[in-house]
Amino acid sequence: MAWGACALLLLLLVLGAGGGGGVHCLEVTRSRRALQRRHHLRSRAESGATILELRHHGGGGGGGSGKSGGRSREEELGGLFSSDAARVSSLQRRAGGGSWAEDKAAAAAATGRVPVTSGARLRTLNYVATVGLGGGEATVIVDTASELTWVQCAPCASCHDQQGPLFDPASSPSxxxxxxxxSSCDALQVATGSAAGACGGGEQPSCSYTLSYRDGSYSQGVLAHDKLSLxxxxxxxxxxxxxTSNQGPFGxxxxxxxxxxxxxxxISQTMDQFDGVFSYCLPLKESESSGSLVLGDDTSVYRNSTPIVYTTMVSDPVQxxxxxxxxxxxxxxxxxVESSAGKVIVDSGTIITSLVPSVYNAVKAEFLSQFAEYPQAPGFSILDTCFNLTGFREVQIPSLKFVFEGNVEVEVDSSGVLYFVSSDSSQVCLALASLxxxxxxxxxxNYQQKNLRVIFDTLGSQIGFAQETCDYI
Known part of the structure; x- marks a missing residue:
């Protein structure tokens, strides 16, 4: 994607009351080329704060059109956010709520660490990891709301446009x-809620599966087993x-x-190896950086800068x-903000945090009150609270913090507060949406989970959070 003017927007994040200096810095880059050419940025200390200057860099190669494959950045983002909204709607149905799926070094003992990177190069705003499967490799979206791992297989009757070769069962002896x-076929029927259509014809029929999503995307094929390398x-x-038949916004x-x-x-299939514990750290940048997916409970492989704080996981087997x-x-x-969202889903596969209307409106009102000095701009897709920041060298951004049961406070990284729709800062939106x-x-x-170590302890029925710089490359 070639953008006309490369720019780095450096924003001051104001935390308000609290310990420390009360201020952090948000750095948002709006060009992949800029990411690849990053240099250290000038900063200054002022009243206990570190302020990074707003600097613009020429894009090189003249004024690019800002389009990729005939589609503008805004058109691509609109499509991705529409898919995200459809996923949210699908999760609602499945949850029973209203409207409706080469690590640099091996870790010690029974812990596996797999690099996790931005899926931007694969045309998705989700995070991806590469695993070994049957002697080959597969790059898959890391999804905590999916009950089954699936990949596209050859020969494929209808497949989405995958970068790299399809998995070929004929090439794997295992x-x-x-x-x-x-028993796995029975478990599949329980997981998908489908009691019919799981078996094909023949004397020894194979176990087939169908996963469908509200936006019309789907995956169909057969249930199989092979060697997985992590x-x-x-x-x-x-x-x-x-x-062998898959369509949807999977990039x-x-x-x-x-x-x-x-x-x-x-997680269930590796219970013996990893005791039902996994965690991830999602990186900020779209390139030259990776976070990690850690399987197992060895916290020594984490790089967290704050202690891990745990909140109780709410168990609901019917949801x-x-x-x-x-x-x-x-x-x-x-x-x-005087409101409580109650039970929420922590999901790596949804991009933008979505809140029930009463909570969202309260958050929106407080944010607008603290951000009143900046001109507003039209909403974009699912993001309805947007601003025109063109011409501002420094922008003071209120912090965003979630408080979970047990007084567990989790501060969102500064980069997860605003989403830059336009490359010239004329449309910058609060990165939250209303249900x-x-x-x-x-x-x-996941946009609000960046630079956090998020730990899922399924046996201990708890989820932990800690600040961590998720930049391993």
């Missing part, structure tokens, strides 16, 4: 299709979906890594593979 009478750890007989990835709470998820916690409050710029109904379930998306 690959085998699972029969209908297998950071040097090999899982024999790993059960996954071998999809150029191979498919999805299912990290949800179900019998067929990666799908989701990870629920109780959200008891939100603060904006140190000011407590349609109070009866739906709020979702904490």
């Amino acid at each position: 690959y085998a299709v699972l029969p209908c009478n297998s 950071a040097g750890e090999v899982i024999d007989g790993f059960v996954f979906g071998c999809g 150029g990835t191979s498919g999805l890594m299912g990290l949800g709470r179900s019998q067929l998820s990666l 799908g593979p989701f990870y629920f916690v109780n959200l008891t409050g939100i603060t904006i710029g140190g000011q407590e 349609k109904s109070e009866y739906e379930t709020s979702i904490i998306g």
Whole structure:
């Protein structure tokens, strides 16, 4: 994607009341070329704050059109956010809420660390990891709300545009299709809520699967097993979906890594190796950086800068593979918003955090009050609170903090507060969205989870959070 003018916008994040200096810096880059050419930026100390200057850099090569494949950046973002909204709607249905799926070094002991990177190069705003499968490799979206890992398989009757070769079952001697009478096929029916259509024809029919989503995307194929390799750890007989008909907003990835709470998820299948514990740290940058997916409970491999704080995981077996916690409050710029979202889903596969209308409106009102000096701009897709920051060298951004049950406070990284729609800063939006109904379930998306170590302890029924710089390359 070639943008006309490369720019680095450096924003001052005001935390309001609290310890330390009360101020952090937000750096948002709006050009992949700029990311690849980054240099240290000038800064200055002022009243206990560190302020980075707003600097613009020429894009090189003349004034680019800002388009890729005939589509503008805004058109591409609009499509991705529309898909995100459809995913949120799909999770609501599945949750029963209103309107409706080469690590640099091997870790010690029974812990596997897998690099996690931005999916921008694969045309997705989600995060991806590359794993070994049957002697080959697959780059998959890291998804905590999916109950099944699936990849596109050859020969493919209908597949989305994947970068790299499809998984070829014929090339793997350890690959085998699972029969209908297998326990995994039974577990699949329980996980997907489908009691019919799981078996094909023949004397020994194979176990087929269908995963469909509200936006019309889907994956269909057969349930199979093969060797899965994760950071040097090999899982024999790993059960996954071998999809031969797949369509949807999956970018150029191979498919999805299912990290949800179900019998067929990666976490359940590796319980003996990793004790049902995994964590991730999602990086800020779109290139030259990776976070990590850590399997196992060895905290020595983390790089957290603050102690891990845990909140209780809410268990609800009838509400799908989701990870629920109780959200008891939100603060904006140190000011407590008098509202509670109640039970929320922590999800790596949803991009933008979506809140029930009453909570969102309270957050929006407080943010607008603290951000009143900046001119507003039209909304964009699911983002309805936007501003025109053209011409500003420094912008003071109120902090965003989630408070979970047990008085667990989690501050959103400064880069997760605003989303830059336009390359000239004329449309910069609060990176939160409103759900349609109070009866739906709020979702904490990955855009607000960057630079956090998020730990899922399924056996201990708790989720932990710690600040961590997720930049391993």
